[in-house]
Amino acid sequence: MPIFETALSLLIAAAVFGYLLGSVPFGIVITRAFGLGDLRKIGSGNIGATNVLRTGNKPAAAATLILDAAKGGIAVLIVRAVIGPDAAQVAAFAAFLGHLYPVWLGFRGGKGVATFLGTFLALCWPVGLLCCGTWLVMAMLFRISSLAALVAAAMAPVWMVVIGEVHMIALAVLLAALVVLRHHTNIARLRAGTEPKIGAKR
DSSP: OOOOOSOHHHHHHHHHHHHHHHTOOHHHHHHHHTTOOOGGGSTTOOOSHHHHHTTTOHHHHHHHHHHHHHHHHHHHHHHHHHTOHHHHHHHHHHHHHHHHSOGGGTTOOOOOHHHHHHHHHHHOHHHHHHHHHHHHHHHHHHOOHHHHHHHHHHHHHHHHHHHTOGGGHHHHHHHHHHHHHHTHHHHHHHHHTOOOOTTOOO
């Protein structure tokens, strides 16, 4: 567990800042900017990069991926620089919650994979890179985005132990649990053998 030494008021400020930044629905903003319509009415209805890719517009999907990852990372970097490392963990968790449950969309957001990876790249870049590598290997082997995401998230606490960043294990476990929770429908399809593969259209 992290040791919180920062004043409660600053931790609350970090949480609010992280949540508001994380709640920006870049997938919806980008698809509308590209004239692709309402992302919530396309494919799975999810607001993440995987669903943007189902529009067939790769630049829009890439922009969504980068921005969804960046908002978690930027929240961490700014709060760590201005307040401190304990507040950065609070901002990381809040930014992730913001993406999953954005107030602007009635608390119905994305599944958090890009934000998860971007957050850990900023918090602890070796763990972030290892999680990205885990996702890439699983995606190449099985060509199922949700499976790659679930394994990458589950491995985050393990990589924390390997790297020696034990003070971040609690955060890694919490974020991984939320990734699993948000992928409950994908898990059901994985068990049924009906989960679509990367590049398949719904």
